[in-house]
Amino acid sequence: MDIRTLCLGVLSRGDATGYEIKKAFEEGPFGHIHAASFGAIYPALGALSDEGMVLGTEQAQEKRPDKKVFSITAQGRAALDAALLAPPGDDKVRSDFLFILFFANHLPVAHLAGLIDRRIAWYRDTLARMETCGHCAERPGEVFVHGLGLTIYRTAAEYLSANRGRFLDQVSAANHLAAE
Numbered sequence: 001m002d003i004r005t006l007c008l009g010v011l012s013r014g015d016a017t018g019y020e021i022k023k024a025f026e027e028g029p030f031g032h033i034h035a036a037s038f039g040a041i042y043p044a045l046g047a048l049s050d051e052g053m054v055l056g057t058e059q060a061q062e063k064r065p066d067k068k069v070f071s072i073t074a075q076g077r078a079a080l081d082a083a084l085l086a087p088p089g090d091d092k093v094r095s096d097f098l099f100i101l102f103f104a105n106h107l108p109v110a111h112l113a114g115l116i117d118r119r120i121a122w123y124r125d126t127l128a129r130m131e132t133c134g135h136c137a138e139r140p141g142e143v144f145v146h147g148l149g150l151t152i153y154r155t156a157a158e159y160l161s162a163n164r165g166r167f168l169d170q171v172s173a174a175n176h177l178a179a180e
Contacts, residue, residue, distance in 0.1 A: 001083070003044040004053075006036055008080040011054060011072040018042050018068070027129060029142060032149035045070055053079055109172045116164050123157035 010021045010030070018041050025036040048054040053076030058066045072080070097119055104112055130150055137146035 001034065001088075003036060003040045004048055005080060005083040006030070006034055007041060007044050007048060007070075008053065008072055008076050008083070011070055012077060012080055015069050015071040017070070018045055021045075021070075029133070029137065029146065032126070032130070032153065033145065048076060051075075104167075104171045105174050105178070107171075109168050109175065112171060113164070113168055116160055116167075120157050120160050120164075123153050123160070127153050127157065 006025070007021055010016055010024045013029075016024070018038065021041050022036060022038055024030050025034055030036075045054060045056070049056050049070070053073055054070045055073055056068045056070050059069050060066050097115070100107070100115065101112070127150060130146065130153070133146075137143040
């Protein structure tokens with residue numbers, strides 16, 4: 001999914017600023033689906049505005065610069081609907097954490113233990129936030145995707161917790177063999 005479609009998707013749920021779109025990908029309903037940076041969001045909004053797919057309206061703020069609130073147009077909604085009909089690409093897991101674990105034999109066991117413990121805590125914190133996110137899932141598709149995200153994160157935390165000790169023992173044994 002390209003950033004333009006992602007922005008249209010967020011705006012289809014209601015008007016938003018670039019900052020609010022970014023937040024939807026950090027801690028909102030899209031947090032476990034996609035990532036989006038300000039460096040990608042704002043150029044996409046500019047292009048969508050130029051093409052008539054979104055409308056940006058300046059809103060005055062007291063003691064702060066004006067903010068631009070974007071809304072999706074009928075043309076933008078049609079473009080979103082067309083993009084949603086295209087077959088999706090394959091899911092890919094992009095994870096620095098998994099890449100580091102892949103090369104566990106290069107690292108001290110204590111470092112790996114801390115890394116895994118922090119990731120388990122991150123999953124639990126994320127799950128707690130997702131479980132209390134009442135506005136994240138209202139429509140059937142939103143509820144379904146939210147539930148799948150909860151399941152994936154819960155399962156990952158459970159896997160790390162259940163297999164942590166055995167993994168660290170294996171790495172320790174491999175490191176001892178390599179040192180001999």
